[in-house]
Amino acid sequence: SSAARWSDALASFDRALAILPGAPRVRCEAGYVAHRVGQEQRAARDLDLALSLLPDPENVPSELRVPLAMCLFNRGLVHEALDEPGRAATRYRASLAVRPHPAVRARLDALTARLRRAAAGLGRSATVADLADAVSRAYVGCSTVECEEGDEEAPGIEEVAPPRGESRPEGVVLFDVTMPGYQVETIGTIAAIRSAGGWGLFELEMAESATTDG
DSSP states (O other), X not given: OHHHHHHHHHXXXXXXXXXXXXXXXXXXXXXXXXXXXXXXXXXXHHXXXXXXXXXXXXXXXXXXXXXXXXXXXXXXXXXXXXXXHXXXXXXXXXXXXXXXXXXXXXXXXHHHHHHHTTTTTSOTTOOHHHHHHHHHHHTTTOSEEEEEEEOTTSTTHHHHSOOTTTOOOOEEEEEEEEEEOSSEEEEEEEEEEEETTEEEEEEEEEEXXXXXXX
């Protein structure tokens, strides 16, 4: 069976790691295989160790760009499996910065759509505190969440709000979020927009800056 093949593959990687414990590519592949067999905590440990052994994105040599990008992508998969979508998005963006790839872009786009629906279950009477909680749950691992009242004319709202004729925005709350990640932190603005259908979350902008945190 497929599960048995992945389990056998993980055993093979364990034997390889016993000989080459500091080989980042082997460690990264072992982490991915652990993910495939459902050992997410083991996968996270292996991938984090592999990333600590690889160069940071700004200084990675050309021959290591593909391994680093793949390792970042795999770590994002594990974040998703652990229901940490915000951290997963951070890894996917870092992977794309190292090496653009359509599969990674598609995964990030799908995840972004999921995050946008995070507040869909909130009623029209939701408070700012309710919205802040929804943002914190959607962007697991965010280190700061600050909010301010906005309006339908706030910069960037026009691009993400529903068309005026369909569901005019009735209220906007802006959240600034910061999420730590591998060698970078993601800083962004999330808009909670209320319309006739209720609340929704939308990314206005997400940018990365270098950090010394691992």
